Amino acid sequence: MVADIDVQPVSGALGAEVRGVDLATLTDSDFELVHALLLEHLVLFFPDQGELPPAAHVAFGRRFGEVEVHPYLPKVDGYPEVALIESDKGGKVDCWHTDMTFQPTPPIVSILQLVTCPPKGGDTMFTNQYLVYERLSAPLRELVDGLTAVHTVTVRETGFSASTEHPLVREHPETGRRSLYANRLFTSHIPQLSRNESDALLQHLVEFSEGPQFSCRFRWRQGAVTMWDNRVTQHYAVNDYTERRVGRRVTVLGDQHKGNPARWNHFQPADGDRYWPARVNASAGY
Secondary structure, X not given: OHHHOEEEEOOOOOOEEEEOOOHHHOOHHHHHHHHHHHHHHOEEEEOOOOOOOHHHHHHHHHOOOOEOOOXXXXXXXXXXXXXXXXXXXXXXOOOOEOOOOOOOOOOOEEEEXXXXXXXXXXXXXXXXXXXXXXXXXXXHHHHHOOOEEEEEEEEOOOOEEEEEEEEOEEEOOOOOOEEEOOOOOOEXXXXXXXXXXXXXXXXXXXXXXXXXXXXXXXXXXXXXXXXXXXXXXXXXXXXXXXXXXXXXXXXXXOOOOOOOOOOOOOOOOOOOOOOHHHOOOOOOOO
């Protein structure tokens, strides 16, 4: 089947549409090609999969590693590894983010299929965080290479809360390339800096990382499957629709986050300085 696979890049920055492969009956050679394409293009779109059975969805995810049981999203009956993303139940996240960066080992890969699709709207956008890092000026790259960032989440509806600290620049364990690792939804602060300094630098970094020159956009059709390398991308679900939108997502658990150690200690505020408790990160879903 490998010879019949058609791959078409969708932008200059990242992303490719892949046709001619059935994810429900993937051979070992097909998987090796899909894996290589994911490392090359960072996000893959499979437009014509039909309805991927939950068991096959989970089996595909397991080829990459251990699959997650999400801590608070609803699940498909009988398949706790398949999370439901429902637009009428908080599943609209029109904010750039990388999935679950608040975990000590954030996910490697996310695999999403839309089973209920609005007739128009509801696209998803993705960005290439390799390019973001590589296009920072040399002095700024040198600074961020020596910093960490704290990622947090609080889900008021369930009481779930988590926080962790990661290098601000991470090295991809398979390609060795470096990428910026901060996002608007979960990254709270840079602990080596004062609050004002942290807010200013993070504001610049997240705005720069969301630039259209780093992005691609996918128009969904019912049954389409998208998978992305969560270690080096951000994504944004465009909220321009009113009809119901339902997706099923399988997430592959993370590997060890690799990056430079911090070159400076955590900032110690003087009396009267504004410090970290002034800012709260909260999110209801994805």
